[in-house]
Amino acid sequence: MKFNADEIASVIQREIEHYESQIDVREVGTVLEVGDGMARVYGLSSAMSGEMVEFPSGVRGVVFNLEENSVSIAVLGDYLAINEGDEVKALGRLLSVPVGDAVIGRVVDPLGNPLDGKGPIVTTEFRNVEGTAPGVAERQPVKEPLQTGIKAIDAMTPIGRGQRELIIGDRKTGKTTIAIDTILNQKGKGVKCFYVAIGQKESSVANSVRVLEEKGAMEYTTVVLAGASSPAALQVYAAASGTAMAEYFMYKGEHALIVYDDLSKQAQAYRQISLLVRRPPGREAYPGDVFYNHSRLLERSSKMSKELGGGSLTSLPIIETLEGEVSAYIPTNVISITDGQIYLQPDLFFKGVRPAMNVGISVSRVGGSAQIKAMKAREVAGGLRLTLAAFRELEAFAQLGTDLDAATQSKLDRGYRMVELLKQPQYQPLDVIDQIIVIFAANTGGMDDVPINQVRRFETEYLQYVKDVKSAARNLLAEKKELTPEVKDALNAALADFKKTYKKA
Amino acid sequence: MADTAQTAGKFDAGRQHLGTVYAKALLGAAQQAGQADRVLEELESLESDVFKKMPALRLTLTSPRVAEDEKLALLDRAFAGKMSGVLLNFLKVTARHDRLNCLPDVLRSLRQLVNDAAGKVSVTVRSAYPLSNPLRNRIATRLGEVLKKQVTLDVEVDPDLLGGLVVRIGDTVYDGSVAASLQRMKTVALEQTSQAIRESLTRFTAT
Numbered sequence: 001m002k003f004n005a006d007e008i009a010s011v012i013q014r015e016i017e018h019y020e021s022q023i024d025v026r027e028v029g030t031v032l033e034v035g036d037g038m039a040r041v042y043g044l045s046s047a048m049s050g051e052m053v054e055f056p057s058g059v060r061g062v063v064f065n066l067e068e069n070s071v072s073i074a075v076l077g078d079y080l081a082i083n084e085g086d087e088v089k090a091l092g093r094l095l096s097v098p099v100g101d102a103v104i105g106r107v108v109d110p111l112g113n114p115l116d117g118k119g120p121i122v123t124t125e126f127r128n129v130e131g132t133a134p135g136v137a138e139r140q141p142v143k144e145p146l147q148t149g150i151k152a153i154d155a156m157t158p159i160g161r162g163q164r165e166l167i168i169g170d171r172k173t174g175k176t177t178i179a180i181d182t183i184l185n186q187k188g189k190g191v192k193c194f195y196v197a198i199g200q201k202e203s204s205v206a207n208s209v210r211v212l213e214e215k216g217a218m219e220y221t222t223v224v225l226a227g228a229s230s231p232a233a234l235q236v237y238a239a240a241s242g243t244a245m246a247e248y249f250m251y252k253g254e255h256a257l258i259v260y261d262d263l264s265k266q267a268q269a270y271r272q273i274s275l276l277v278r279r280p281p282g283r284e285a286y287p288g289d290v291f292y293n294h295s296r297l298l299e300r301s302s303k304m305s306k307e308l309g310g311g312s313l314t315s316l317p318i319i320e321t322l323e324g325e326v327s328a329y330i331p332t333n334v335i336s337i338t339d340g341q342i343y344l345q346p347d348l349f350f351k352g353v354r355p356a357m358n359v360g361i362s363v364s365r366v367g368g369s370a371q372i373k374a375m376k377a378r379e380v381a382g383g384l385r386l387t388l389a390a391f392r393e394l395e396a397f398a399q400l401g402t403d404l405d406a407a408t409q410s411k412l413d414r415g416y417r418m419v420e421l422l423k424q425p426q427y428q429p430l431d432v433i434d435q436i437i438v439i440f441a442a443n444t445g446g447m448d449d450v451p452i453n454q455v456r457r458f459e460t461e462y463l464q465y466v467k468d469v470k471s472a473a474r475n476l477l478a479e480k481k482e483l484t485p486e487v488k489d490a491l492n493a494a495l496a497d498f499k500k501t502y503k504k505a
Numbered sequence: 506m507a508d509t510a511q512t513a514g515k516f517d518a519g520r521q522h523l524g525t526v527y528a529k530a531l532l533g534a535a536q537q538a539g540q541a542d543r544v545l546e547e548l549e550s551l552e553s554d555v556f557k558k559m560p561a562l563r564l565t566l567t568s569p570r571v572a573e574d575e576k577l578a579l580l581d582r583a584f585a586g587k588m589s590g591v592l593l594n595f596l597k598v599t600a601r602h603d604r605l606n607c608l609p610d611v612l613r614s615l616r617q618l619v620n621d622a623a624g625k626v627s628v629t630v631r632s633a634y635p636l637s638n639p640l641r642n643r644i645a646t647r648l649g650e651v652l653k654k655q656v657t658l659d660v661e662v663d664p665d666l667l668g669g670l671v672v673r674i675g676d677t678v679y680d681g682s683v684a685a686s687l688q689r690m691k692t693v694a695l696e697q698t699s700q701a702i703r704e705s706l707t708r709f710t711a712t
Contacts, residue, residue: 004709008698008702011697011698011701012698016690016694019693023681024685024689025679025680027676028678030516032516032518040518042516042518043676068522069518069521089678119703
């Protein structure tokens with residue numbers, strides 16, 4: 001491709017002809033000292049807290065602390081290019097980021113600058129990074145489901161649109177996988193997804209982005225990245241910046257999902273800059289307002305009232321615990337803020353139960369109102385909880401090796417099969433209708449005669465069979481979204497027919 | 506000791522804050538004696554004619570190794586009868602509080618306070634070329650009319666501006682320089698052109 005230089009020149013010429021020279025008025029200050037990503041500035045006498053400033057090198061900063069004689073600026077970029085005595089310019093507006101369709105499908109930094117080499121982000125719409133959450137009158141209860149595509153979660157800790165569900169667990173227990181799976185499952189469901197990576201290894205983020213791209217999920221997803229080597233200030237503001245981008249769609253009446261991966265790193269970055277501006281340390285040296293920081297952030301996720309368009313913002317904050325210590329400061333804080341938690345355990349993970357979710361202590365405070373009727377039914381999720389509760393009780397007892405009566409043995413067998421059924425490979429979210437079909441089959445005893453190690457094969461083949469041969473039954477369920485006697489009969493018939501063709505290995 | 510001499514000239518926000526407190530007290534005392542202008546003048550001269558030329562004297566007066574009595578005696582011997590009583594008393598009080606190192610900051614604040622009280626304002630003007638005297642007067646009068654204050658101009662020459670003026674009043678900068686205009690024009694032209702190219706690529710490609 002060759003460019004036509006004359007045409008470009010004419011555009012520039014027109015720009016120059018129409019250029020109106022105005023006097024640039026700015027409020028300035030002088031850098032007194034700079035270090036550790038913070039700059040202390042004298043002057044800027046009418047600076048606001050949270051206002052954006054610019055250094056001569058073009059690096060932006062945000063007013064973090066207003067002190068008696070000076071202003072502390074959190075530098076959002078390379079602070080090594082700033083010198084003592086530099087003139088700092090106040091930009092007169094609060095920290096804001098580009099929002100709208102232009103950011104969808106992009107990988108951006110917390111200021112909205114592209115990091116994916118796909119050219120500049122062109123939009124006229126900006127939103128303040130910090131904002132207040134919707135008030136009581138503007139909200140309505142969470143009632144629509146947000147399907148994660150993961151059987152264990154959709155059946156037992158259902159997530160609704162507008163809910164905040166915490167994913168908590170030690171390192172390497174599959175926290176990010178659950179989040180990525182959930183994003184993958186939103187394909188074609190009209191939910192815009194935002195993955196905010198805070199303090200993550202750039203290599204693992206690159207990997208996640210690659211998965212999203214391969215599965216076609218980047219079409220509706222934005223990745224906001226403040227990696228492990230980013231300045232602490234950028235890591236702190238990444239969460240709010242992603243929220244601002246996601247919120248835009250909620251206020252437009254659309255649905256959005258945001259994943260904060262992870263908030264413990266964000267809290268650490270916040271602790272770092274708070275200590276640098278000499279705010280008093282509290283428990284675990286976190287500043288006193290770290291709770292407020294997180295509650296303010298997560299409160300922005302909500303389900304808007306019908307009059308305001310009924311949009312929603314669902315958030316999945318992730319917290320990494322150390323050695324399963326959930327009673328540390330940040331985990332307890334975030335547990336108390338969110339509407340439930342998915343608790344992942346390493347021992348389950350290594351036993352091969354993946355997702356390694358401990359279903360006993362994972363909860364969702366929204367519950368059944370975030371499930372479709374068919375899923376809620378006693379034969380599906382309702383029964384599953386009971387079966388698993390009974391199973392856990394018996395499992396420890398059964399390990400003693402004593403002889404068991406037939407009723408107990410059958411409860412145990414059902415339990416083992418359920419645990420097996422809830423296992424699910426990475427990046428393969430399952431449609432909610434398919435989830436109902438298999439859980440219904442297992443819960444009504446349809447899998448009791450399948451050997452435990454063949455449950456997963458049975459599941460895949462059964463689903464394929466229903467799709468290929470019994471699509472009428474499947475469509476009926478998808479249409480009714482309820483387990484009417486008619487639907488139950490169709491499903492039972494499908495299972496019976498399938499079993500005739502199924503060959504045990 | 507050499508270290509102290511260096512830091513004395515440097516700006517420090519904490520010391521400036523102390524300086525303002527002392528300057529307010531000094532101005533109050535001087536106004537009661539009806540000598541505000543005289544005290545400012547004497548302090549200016551003390552700073553520029555005495556301390557700047559005899560750094561050893563400043564070091565002696567600010568050194569923690571010299572006892573308080575000796576400092577007071579030294580002040581008496583050096584300045585008694587040569588400056589107004591108010592200023593001498595002020596120096597003694599400051600010496601007793603061990604704050605003589607804040608003297609440059611006191612002077613800066615005092616100048617500001619006296620100017621404020623008299624409705625004067627000091628404005629820094631930067632230009633690419635030296636300004637002629639009539640031009641300076643015109644700028645000062647015009648600024649005075651706008652600000653409704655008596656303007657004292659500090660003029661600096663900065664060839665990097667290429668042309669035009671940069672006026673700084675307090676923390677606010679009014680930038681009418683050619684350099685800033687060109688910079689802004691560059692950003693706007695770049696933005697608009699890349700926008701136009703993105704909108705219709707065909708228009709710009711040679712066929």
